[in-house]
Amino acid sequence: xxxxxxxxxxxxxxxxxxxxxxxxxxxxxxxxxxxxxxxxxxxxxxxxxxxxxxxxxxxxxxxxxxxxxxxxxxxxxxxxxxxxxxxxxxxxxxxxxxxxxxxxxxxxxxxxxxxxxxxxxxxxxxxxxxxxxxxxxxxxxxxxxxxxxxxxxxxxxxxxxxxxxxxxxxxxxxxxxxxxxxxxxxxxxxxxxxxxxxxxxxx
Numbered sequence: 001x002x003x004x005x006x007x008x009x010x011x012x013x014x015x016x017x018x019x020x021x022x023x024x025x026x027x028x029x030x031x032x033x034x035x036x037x038x039x040x041x042x043x044x045x046x047x048x049x050x051x052x053x054x055x056x057x058x059x060x061x062x063x064x065x066x067x068x069x070x071x072x073x074x075x076x077x078x079x080x081x082x083x084x085x086x087x088x089x090x091x092x093x094x095x096x097x098x099x100x101x102x103x104x105x106x107x108x109x110x111x112x113x114x115x116x117x118x119x120x121x122x123x124x125x126x127x128x129x130x131x132x133x134x135x136x137x138x139x140x141x142x143x144x145x146x147x148x149x150x151x152x153x154x155x156x157x158x159x160x161x162x163x164x165x166x167x168x169x170x171x172x173x174x175x176x177x178x179x180x181x182x183x184x185x186x187x188x189x190x191x192x193x194x195x196x197x198x199x200x201x202x203x
Contacts, residue, residue, distance in 0.1 A: 011102035012036035050091035067097035109133035117156035127152035163199035
């Protein structure tokens with residue numbers, strides 16, 4: 001069995017000070033947003049979860065760039081009778097840096113939902129898929145992914161259970177969630193895939 005890959009590396013600036021999230025077995029965790037500019041000038045605002053010990057690795061008050069290494073993690077958040085997938089960056093290392101912005105994610109996993117192929121109004125081909133990425137202790141992270149062009153065509157033909165290796169950028173995207181009696185502006189996160197590879201089935 002090939003080892004599962006879940007690797008995420010970013011270089012960006014902290015958008016706000018960390019706030020306490022939760023305590024797990026005596027270890028305190030904090031959340032903050034990392035701002036990572038794209039080449040277009042637009043920035044992705046990425047949610048980061050880090051232990052207090054990891055935050056202590058870097059100087060956070062200087063306002064400089066941070067180099068973060070970690071993994072993508074997901075959990076289901078309950079909203080009344082509904083569940084919503086929440087994605088975040090689980091940081092294992094944080095360092096101060098002076099390098100260019102970086103947003104690099106590599107995942108291996110299995111397609112766990114039938115891919116959805118569509119075209120934009122301008123005719124651009126897109127495929128949405130959900131990748132299930134295994135981790136220790138029989139846990140699984142679910143990562144929404146979006147592929148483009150030829151890669152979108154190929155991915156759309158794959159059945160549930162197909163193993164893939166995906167490389168790309170974690171992006172944030174705003175959308176309007178419409179309910180029966182109101183609507184809300186929300187932010188979702190997905191892996192914008194630049195390279196996709198089909199892998200042999202596991203036995």
